[in-house]
Amino acid sequence: MTNLISLSPELAQSLIKWVTIGSVIFGVLTGLGAGLTFACQSILDAESDKKIALAQKGAAEARLATEKLKNILTYRSVSDEQAKKLGLLITKKPKKIVIYYTGSDVESFFYSQSLFKAFESIGIDCDLFASSSVIYQEKEIFIYSRDPIISQSFSEGLINSNFDADWIPSENKPNFSGVPSLNWRPDNPDSIMMIVSAKAPPAF
Incomplete structure (x- = not known):
């Protein structure tokens, strides 16, 4: 069992160093990924809100135009x-x-x-x-x-x-x-x- 892996102290220290660096890089990438995902989702949400607002505005204008046309075409009468x-x-x-x-x-x-x-x-x-x-x-x-x-x-x-x-x-x-x-x-x-x-x- 003691002969399965034989590392020199210098190599072990180097491995520890690279593992640490890799862990830091992974953490940074994970954070960047989360931030990028949040930013992209915010953009999509804003675009969706914009489309909803435009749709609501269009619907309001259509209702107004319908009422205007209704008033033009409807005959007056005494209620x-x-x-x-x-x-x-x-x-x-x-x-x-x-x-x-x-x-x-x-x-x-x-x-x-x-x-x-x-x-x-x-x-x-x-x-x-x-x-x-x-x-x-x-x-x-x-x-x-x-x-x-x-x-x-x-x-x-x-x-x-x-x-x-x-x-x-x-x-x-x-x-x-x-x-x-x-x-x-x-x-x-x-x-x-x-x-x-x-x-x-x-x-x-």
Whole structure:
């Protein structure tokens, strides 16, 4: 047994030295490997987070575009909630409402019919007339009456019922270029002229 390995003291010392150096090198390489693995994983995680963020942004933009398209294509109408509010908020009711809409615009006609039914359901007599020209205004509904109190009260009732409305002061004659039929003036101070704007053309 004592003759299996015979090493000189110098050789044994050299072996110990190289084993020690090898152990140190192995430890360093192991540490470098762990650090490199962590760094690579961090890069992958960051890239993954970036892709997730981009995907979420794209999904949000798609939802926004869908809602925009939905708003453009959906016909306006008087909701049940709006109709209920109208009956509660419009305390000074006019004797008659004459509704004007763009005759060539199906959506404008649909909305005007919806308004017509809502007002008649709360006891207001209505007439519906088509304009031969397109009516585009900054508000969906304009109210005019010779009685400014009725105009303001009625338009405020509409606004508080979530309608996009405004009123024209009685001293100002409604002036809608190219719409001669809108020169009609209510004969009765208790009557109202309602102008329904057409939706603006879609813009993408």
